[in-house]
Amino acid sequence: VAALPLLLHQYIVNQPHHPGVVSPDQQRHACAPQPGTSGAAARAPSTGKPSFTNAFDIRSVGCSGDPTMFEAFWRETGDAAELVIPGWQTMSYFSDVGNVCWFMEPLFDQQVRRLHRTVGNAAVDGYHVLVGTGSTQLFMAALYALSPADADQPTSVVSTAPYYSSYPAVTDFLRSGLFRWAGDANSFVGDSYIELVCSPNNPDGAIRDAVLSSGAGKAVHDLAYYWPQYTPITRRADHDIMLFTVSKSTGHAGTRIGWALVKDREVARRMTKFVELNTIGVSKDSQLRAAKVLGAVSDGYDVGGGGASRHRLFDFGRRKMVERWRMLREAAAASGAFSLPAETSGQCNFANETAANNPAFAWLRCDREDVEDCAGFLRGHKILTRSGNQFGADPRYVRVSMLDRDDAYDIFISRLASLK
């Protein structure tokens, strides 16, 4: 869930080399449009945004939370994560009719549990695993499951600011009578609510706990970033509802697979019902691909099983994140115009060493007195960010993705360092 990169209404593309009229929706989505590859002429699977060809590329950078940083890792692993699907396979709606989540592939369930046991970041024994079309769908499913169907008023949905900008958008876009966005959890008054707890938090990387507690209140823990590449694994989380996604754990955003770990069977049943009504289940192809990919990650650390390999995703990811955060802190220091959250660290039970928190997003503050709109200021220098006011925070702050490909990240860093 903590992944939605697209509600980027403030993103404007500046493309003097590619004139022509750019429509509003192209402006919104085209972080870096790819001239000439649109439409029916294509003969190959898509590649997302194009690579930057040199340091003088005038296209904008910094856009979206697209986790393409991980592509380099998966190119190295060869066919360990390759999936072959025969034409006749998994044609049925049904995957596992004895499971609460009847449309979930047993292989996916199995590899989700295995990876959590390998990493130690979440409890799985006694939990139902549910699969969703990305964790965004399971976020909506949780709101549906936790809102009393017979209530007079919609249930209030809250989260501590700065909160992920998609929470209010996804909660309210259908104007549901079941649930309604109610803003910052810290200013909420009442007994009945759903509190969204994102930890590490999108946008600022903070480690969080629920701030509200009442008998009638419920919490949904969005743990999309609770993986060793981003943060020390300090405890095995065991909340009632925990959301995860391959987008941020392995980088496979295009696969649109998320999962929930749910304690209560009735909540699991109602969440499943949501997915049934919304999309009649979840792509089997992507479930099988996710199972393959998650399995390849676990294999990398399977010392006991003899399968441990030199392809270790979390080692790759942590190395990259440490390096990128070092570059970013140096660039901010060179500029002098920006500040970043202080670095924190903790004992990582997975890596068995002290590790820093290296968030997937940078929560950057512009310290210049003459700049009140940091996103606008950066946009003027071809750095695309999401403004703090989208997260219920001060527009002197912006969120910047740390997960882009190397070429784009390097250009972002050099542009930032040059700003005074």
Next chain:
Amino acid sequence: VAALPLLLHQYIVNQPHHPGVVSPDQQRHACAPQPGTSGAAARAPSTGKPSFTNAFDIRSVGCSGDPTMFEAFWRETGDAAELVIPGWQTMSYFSDVGNVCWFMEPLFDQQVRRLHRTVGNAAVDGYHVLVGTGSTQLFMAALYALSPADADQPTSVVSTAPYYSSYPAVTDFLRSGLFRWAGDANSFVGDSYIELVCSPNNPDGAIRDAVLSSGAGKAVHDLAYYWPQYTPITRRADHDIMLFTVSKSTGHAGTRIGWALVKDREVARRMTKFVELNTIGVSKDSQLRAAKVLGAVSDGYDVGGGGASRHRLFDFGRRKMVERWRMLREAAAASGAFSLPAETSGQCNFANETAANNPAFAWLRCDREDVEDCAGFLRGHKILTRSGNQFGADPRYVRVSMLDRDDAYDIFISRLASLK
């Protein structure tokens, strides 16, 4: 959209060979549970419901609209529809940043247009193609796109009875303030509405046109069954919004891919926005699989391109449907207790011959004076159906799937023929 097989609250499984407590959700989904294959022990992709082993199998039949009939075809085609996905492929959220539907794989767009040109069932020139997680998601997207965001009251959603039972359920489950189910189109009074036109109609196979017409009203045409295996292709449909799905065209229900053909760019943009907010796009893996499968279907008829093969999906499908309808009409006649819609036919521009309408569902009426609840009566004889009252119709009617595997269909026929 006309595919949702799972809102089957009336389906009860009778399993004296498999005692143990069956929970309500298992009862609902377990049309034919598969003992011993549930959970994490599985080592292979799922196969849906298990095959029947002999004619004396005591499990129930007739359940759901699962299109597993088509598996036999795809097993015959060999690797023509096999998909290989390397671990590093399509990891980005983005597929085609210049397209309104920025998350759609260009290969999918291309093969959708090619198949419609091959079959002649729908116009594609001047249309936007949009991809969805099944056509159910695009059905919701259409309601979202066509409902004015600033209206005081939810827009009324209507369809002529008998209407697909999922229309009211999917329209109302989130209690949206944007749209609300308003029942049978024939009794609707007002100017502002969204009319759902399913043709051939689920459940009764009727060829339909919109019954309402006003300047402020909108229509959504659900053409899930407008393919040569089910009905003669009498014209190239060119409505404002047309919905299709691989579930019913090729039988790949588990792939969860539907598409919309949309004339108006702003409607296409808003439908895309719905999918963005709901699931941040659609599985690339399944889009690529659908492109492969649709391409294999077109290849079968590509005489000009020299690629025409002996594997022709619509020939297979029509042969099966003709045979199954013959068997069903004979069984109903043998029984004497049931009647079926009269057979209709027309000139099929695709097959270039007169062809009968062979719907994907049988709309069966029980003519026995002592039976008011046909679904309950059949359930007592281990035939699972959906009651007419789910479709806004008389409970003397039931809907029965015509798309199950041969073994299950044969048992259904023999059980039906024996009822007096």
